[in-house]
Amino acid sequence: MDRSEAVPSPRHFRPLPPWAQGPATIALHGAQRPERNAGAVVPPIYQTSTFRFPGPYSELGIEGPPYLYTRHDNPTQEVAAETVRLLEGGESARVYGSGMGAISAALLGLLSPGEELVAMENLYGGTVGLCSGLLRRLGIAVRWVSPHEEAEPELVLSDRTRVVFLESPSNPLLQVHDIAQWAAAADARGALTIVDNTLATPVNQHPIELGADVVVHSGTKYLGGHSDLMAGALVAPRSIMDRIHATDIGLGSVLDPFAAFLLARGMKTLPLRVERQNRSAAWLVEQLVAIPEVERVWYPGRASPEEEALAARQMGGRSGVLAFVLRGGLAAARRTLARLECVHVASSFGGVESLVSLPEETSHVGLSEAERRECGMPSGMLRLSVGLEEPEVLLSDLRQAIGSG
Numbered sequence: 001m002d003r004s005e006a007v008p009s010p011r012h013f014r015p016l017p018p019w020a021q022g023p024a025t026i027a028l029h030g031a032q033r034p035e036r037n038a039g040a041v042v043p044p045i046y047q048t049s050t051f052r053f054p055g056p057y058s059e060l061g062i063e064g065p066p067y068l069y070t071r072h073d074n075p076t077q078e079v080a081a082e083t084v085r086l087l088e089g090g091e092s093a094r095v096y097g098s099g100m101g102a103i104s105a106a107l108l109g110l111l112s113p114g115e116e117l118v119a120m121e122n123l124y125g126g127t128v129g130l131c132s133g134l135l136r137r138l139g140i141a142v143r144w145v146s147p148h149e150e151a152e153p154e155l156v157l158s159d160r161t162r163v164v165f166l167e168s169p170s171n172p173l174l175q176v177h178d179i180a181q182w183a184a185a186a187d188a189r190g191a192l193t194i195v196d197n198t199l200a201t202p203v204n205q206h207p208i209e210l211g212a213d214v215v216v217h218s219g220t221k222y223l224g225g226h227s228d229l230m231a232g233a234l235v236a237p238r239s240i241m242d243r244i245h246a247t248d249i250g251l252g253s254v255l256d257p258f259a260a261f262l263l264a265r266g267m268k269t270l271p272l273r274v275e276r277q278n279r280s281a282a283w284l285v286e287q288l289v290a291i292p293e294v295e296r297v298w299y300p301g302r303a304s305p306e307e308e309a310l311a312a313r314q315m316g317g318r319s320g321v322l323a324f325v326l327r328g329g330l331a332a333a334r335r336t337l338a339r340l341e342c343v344h345v346a347s348s349f350g351g352v353e354s355l356v357s358l359p360e361e362t363s364h365v366g367l368s369e370a371e372r373r374e375c376g377m378p379s380g381m382l383r384l385s386v387g388l389e390e391p392e393v394l395l396s397d398l399r400q401a402i403g404s405g
């Protein structure tokens with residue numbers, strides 16, 4: 001029997017059919033191969049750690065068996081990875097056990113002792129911790145970029161720079177970085193640019209089109225979208241992915257097949273969810289700025305006319321996440337959290353239900369007060385991830401919790 005027929009393998013996905021034009025259709029149909037899976041409309045979960053070879057390994061030729069071991073590869077992981085790849089418009093993709101699993105695989109796979117990483121100061125706190133802890137211990141230099149150095153990447157990069165890492169919009173300040181400008185400057189130095197596209201999602205932004213080499217995601221957030229899994233994803237050119245894969249096999253930051261199934265399932269509604277969350281968040285921003293107790297609101301493009309122009313240039317929709325600070329500072333923020341009824345007080349973002357958190361006590365607890373001040377995050381700043389509830393319900397919950405009118 002021809003083994004390629006006996007083992008339904010979604011490894012070699014068909015090219016995108018000409019009718020699969022928009023993100024919604026791609027998210028639903030891009031990685032599906034029902035003809036390989038008994039006609040199943042939903043790809044099955046290959047809940048297996050290992051795969052039977054068609055014969056002795058030594059007789060399988062240089063290609064080896066279709067699948068070897070789930071830490072290396074698994075058909076269910078591939079369905080999720082292929083969907084992310086198509087949505088981001090890259091050459092190859094892999095999925096991981098968490099966003100940090102993907103980020104650590106990329107940084108450890110692409111950097112060696114003596115080389116330099118250039119990273120924006122306002123990255124997710126876990127990424128900051130990885131860079132200033134493990135990477136430094138391994139002899140990798142980390143050059144942090146402050147907002148006032150933003151405009152001139154050429155002055156920041158050096159001959160030792162091998163990787164530039166940025167997150168745009170950033171978490172939780174929603175700052176928009178010029179991806180094309182950083183990618184061009186990195187390229188001129190022979191360095192790679194990695195963009196964390198978790199907050200933007202491929203619905204709102206395509207870093208690869210803007211010149212980035214690698215895109216990373218915490219799939220735990222919008223890609224999965226239901227606050228029910230941990231996952232990460234990377235999209236990169238094949239040659240770069242091979243370097244990362246050689247490292248991630250050793251790190252073991254693999255995505256379990258069941259979580260891969262949930263991730264693939266979640267992404268089917270990604271465009272629908274993100275479009276609605278963008279709309280609701282933009283509306284809530286307008287409502288919040290009119291509330292007297294609210295001192296300031298952060299949202300991509302709001303910081304200045306220049307940032308607005310940049311956001312309009314490099315993004316489609318803006319974000320389902322916003323941040324705000326109350327005039328009463330930290331005490332007022334804590335009072336508000338205690339009174340919220342519909343909005344969950346929880347870390348993370350990108351789920352179907354609205355979540356609010358105090359980054360200084362959650363995602364950015366690892367930063368000192370001085371570090372938080374340096375990157376422009378005032379004490380008491382609240383990050384709101386807008387879910388799929390009616391925005392009027394969210395506004396009324398926020399109003400009563402803030403104690404406004």
Ligand SMILES: Cc1ncc(COP(=O)(O)O)c(C=O)c1O
Nearest residue numbers: 098099100124171198218220231
């Ligand atoms: C922007 C960003 N990147 C990466 C991560 C890490 O992802 P995970 O928690 O899935 O490891 C997070 C987590 O909050 C994040 O906000």
